[in-house]
Amino acid sequence: MPAPELLYLLHGDPAELTETLAGMRSADVAEALRELPPAGAAKLLAALPFDLAVQVFDEPELERRYEMVQRMDTQAAAALIEAMSADQRADLFRELDADDRERLLGTLDDETRRVLTMLLRYPPDTAGGIMTTEALTIPADWSVDQSLAFITQVARSKETVYVAYIVDDDERLVGAVSLRQLMLADRALNVRDAGDRRAPIALPPRADREEVARVIAKYNLLAVPVVDADNHVLGIVTVDDVIDAIVREQTEDVQKFGGMEAIDAPYMDIGFGQMIRKRAPWLCALFLSEMLTATAMQHFEGEIERAALLAMFIPLVMSSGGNSGSQATSLIIRALALREIRLRDWWRIAVRELPTGLVLGTILGVIGFARILLWQQLGIYDYGTHHTLVALTVGFALVGIVTFGSLAGSMLPFVLRRLGFDPASASAPFVATLVDVTGLVIYFSVAWLVLRGTLL
Secondary structure, three states: OOHHHHHHHHOOOHHHHHHHHHOOOHHHHHHHHHOOOHHHHHHHHHHOOHHHHHHHHOOOOOOOHHHHHHOOOHHHHHHHHHHOOHHHHHHHHHHOOHHHHHHHHOOOOHHHHHHHHHHHOOOOOEHHHHOEOOOOEEEOOOEHHHHHHHHHHHHHHOOOOOEEEEEOOOOEEEEEEEHHHHHHOOOOOEHHHHOEOOOOOOEOOOOEHHHHHHHHHHHOOOEEEEEOOOOEEEEEEEHHHHHHHHHHHHHHHHHHHOOOOOOOOOHHHOOHHHHHHHHHHHHHHHHHHHHHHHHHHHHOHHHHHHOHHHHHHHHHHHHHHHHHHHHHHHHHHHHHHOOOOOHHHHHHHHHHHHHHHHHHHHHHHHHHHHHHHHHHHHOOOOOOOOHHHHHHHHHHHHHHHHHHHHHHHHHHHHHHHHOOOOHHHOOHHHHHHHHHHHHHHHHHHHHHHHHOOOOO
């Protein structure tokens, strides 16, 4: 339902509003609330039945929740926050400013405050930062019948009941059993005998969210438990939490590929000043890097003056090197993210990219060589009496520049990872700038070798 219609219903008959929203999914209501100003969204939330309001407020798609909380009555906001899932509650508190955080913490019950404080200790891009503490645990000495009865009692308070985690007397994780296995097992059987007898898959709270996604995808899990150093269950990360986290991760990577700092808000919600702060540093860094290109061209000013024809092909050879470097960088960053390759594999990548770059450069070199000769023969452009040598210069330069671009583009993510930076920072503009400078040196070096004694 469009946001204006919700506002109309809000100011009309409350019964009509309740009846209308009862037929909508919480995610659809959350999507509609995103279009409202924070004050209107907060007012509409307050008018919803409490159970529906909790479901809507718990939706990850509901953006700017912190602005709604700031406009709500403290007690009403606290009631919603206490009813939220633990991971979404932690996300909300990360967005609040210090004053609102302190104001609301004081209104929460002790257990909610304790769990929230624990979750906020972990960075938002780790397993601990995206987990929920609503894990379903069962004592190892229970029977299947006891376990099913317990699941029936607590199902409403757990985020997922598809898998129960078996713990010993010291609350350490010793196994896992799916709801399907419990339903099919003999009711008198011990719960450990009903589940998988192998050691359960678990992750530490500091595991990166990309590692969490990789584990869930590899083992086809609906959730993965998060355990501390003593193997106590801290919580679980569900597959929907991973999807939300990976969408954010991919958004950040795409922005970095474009040569800018990651933005964690919708485009239309970003203020003018924030947009400038996010984009200006990268643009300045790239601009300063491009100054090296101007310096390189000044160094070859004499060659350009003696053979002005060479300047015509500078954009061609430079863009080819940047394109090949960007291709290689994108492939390697993806392979590193998916754990297809590791840092120690850098030499294998170099050995692979070197001949790849030579072949790609040769293909482009042949095309460039043929294009110059064809234009000369057809009379489209006169490249002079030494047109064959000019064509050879462009062809050989393309081989060298594309080869260097592929090799440099593939090695740059390894260098950044070794230095502790995100490989995604090896953005396409950054790689292109690096290859531009080197490409000019290669181009004019080849020109000096081929055209020496003729045009140079």
